Amino acid sequence: MSALHTPLCDLLGCRYPVVQTAMGYVAGASLVAATCNAGGFGFLAGVTIPAERVEAEILKVKELTSDKPFGLNFHMFQPNAQQLLDLAVKHGIRAVSYGRGPDAKTIRRLRDAGIVCMPTVGALKHAQKAIELGANVVTVQGGEGGGHTGSVPTTVLLPQVVDAVEVPVVAAGGFYDGRGLVAALAYGAQGIAMGTRFLMTSDSGVPEATLARYVATNDAAKIAISRVVDGMPQRMIPNEYLAMLQKASPFKRLRIALKLALGWKAQTGMTSGHALKILWQGMRGDDAGGLAQTVMAANAPMLLQRSMLAGHPDEGVMASGQVAALIGRLDSCEEVIAGIVRVATERLQVLGELARGESHG
Numbered sequence: 001m002s003a004l005h006t007p008l009c010d011l012l013g014c015r016y017p018v019v020q021t022a023m024g025y026v027a028g029a030s031l032v033a034a035t036c037n038a039g040g041f042g043f044l045a046g047v048t049i050p051a052e053r054v055e056a057e058i059l060k061v062k063e064l065t066s067d068k069p070f071g072l073n074f075h076m077f078q079p080n081a082q083q084l085l086d087l088a089v090k091h092g093i094r095a096v097s098y099g100r101g102p103d104a105k106t107i108r109r110l111r112d113a114g115i116v117c118m119p120t121v122g123a124l125k126h127a128q129k130a131i132e133l134g135a136n137v138v139t140v141q142g143g144e145g146g147g148h149t150g151s152v153p154t155t156v157l158l159p160q161v162v163d164a165v166e167v168p169v170v171a172a173g174g175f176y177d178g179r180g181l182v183a184a185l186a187y188g189a190q191g192i193a194m195g196t197r198f199l200m201t202s203d204s205g206v207p208e209a210t211l212a213r214y215v216a217t218n219d220a221a222k223i224a225i226s227r228v229v230d231g232m233p234q235r236m237i238p239n240e241y242l243a244m245l246q247k248a249s250p251f252k253r254l255r256i257a258l259k260l261a262l263g264w265k266a267q268t269g270m271t272s273g274h275a276l277k278i279l280w281q282g283m284r285g286d287d288a289g290g291l292a293q294t295v296m297a298a299n300a301p302m303l304l305q306r307s308m309l310a311g312h313p314d315e316g317v318m319a320s321g322q323v324a325a326l327i328g329r330l331d332s333c334e335e336v337i338a339g340i341v342r343v344a345t346e347r348l349q350v351l352g353e354l355a356r357g358e359s360h361g
């Protein structure tokens with residue numbers, strides 16, 4: 001058994017305590033399977049997989065991995081949340097991840113079916129609330145993490161949560177190598193979860209033009225947080241589109257948002273009634289900025305799709321952790337995980353020598 005084996009590995013049924021998190025339009029069956037086949041544990045991004053394709057993606061992971069355990073991510077506010085929950089139970093999915101969401105009854109149903117409930121949290125009080133509702137593992141994401149994120153860095157949030165809760169904690173936000181895994185274990189976490197590192201692999205399926213933008217980014221300070229896309233703090237690679245949105249007047253943003261809304265409505269088959277409801281909710285804010293924000297939020301997925309699926313990084317947004325600045329090449333998941341395990345094992349050996357008082361040349 002590997003020296004890196006923690007109880008989390010037994011809970012999730014994986015060889016190494018390395019989790020690939022769900023990423024909208026990125027974490028499909030191929031990436032999840034590549035992660036699991038390399039000894040890690042992958043989550044399918046159930047939120048952005050069209051309802052009619054979710055079951056096929058689940059079956060594809062099973063086929064590509066000869067039935068290795070994997071996870072499914074969902075949000076309670078997505079229209080097909082119930083479908084995902086039913087599929088998780090039906091297919092014996094090992095773990096689910098989520099943000100704010102399921103109530104105690106829903107979590108009880110999942111736990112009774114043997115499913116590990118593993119929400120991602122960005123604050124101690126959210127971790128405590130999630131555990132009170134029934135979560136049996138928490139992933140703690142520090143502010144340097146990709147996508148929607150908080151403002152407290154991993155080095156502060158992680159020990160705070162580890163000290164306050166009884167369930168296994170997985171560390172996320174800023175991890176990419178074996179040193180990070182050892183550091184997380186030293187803090188008392190049972191493993192690491194990574195988004196950006198797995199996005200930046202040859203297995204992610206993200207178009208080349210978009211990946212090239214991630215690889216070219218080498219200034220972590222510029223992978224900053226903005227609320228301009230959907231009103232919530234989101235960390236992204238800077239690009240022309242983001243700069244334009246940030247500079248745009250509320251009326252221009254409203255115009256952009258409405259144009260996006262038409263595209264999204266056509267793509268999702270959203271009814272006019274639902275679209276009007278979104279507009280109505282936005283108008284209650286009584287100003288163009290508020291309305292633009294509401295419509296933008298409803299259509300934010302379009303912006304992620306443009307980069308992650310269509311391969312037009314200049315015309316969409318690129319969610320990313322600051323760690324993208326440290327990653328200069330696209331290895332496979334196999335290489336990423338093997339590299340993490342090798343470096344972590346070496347570091348542990350050096351630390352062991354230190355602990356025994358053996359000198360270093």
Ligand SMILES: Cc1cc2nc3c(=O)[nH]c(=O)nc-3n(C[C@H](O)[C@H](O)[C@H](O)COP(=O)(O)O)c2cc1C
Pocket residue numbers: 021022023024026045047073098099120141144145146147148172173174175193194195196197199318319320321322323
């Ligand atoms: C492109 C991208 C898309 C993401 N989409 C989601 C998502 O759909 N659901 C979710 O819970 N988290 C999402 N996240 C957050 C990740 O799951 C993860 O928590 C985060 O990337 C961890 O920080 P790291 O990037 O430093 O590894 C996304 C992150 C990225 C980079």
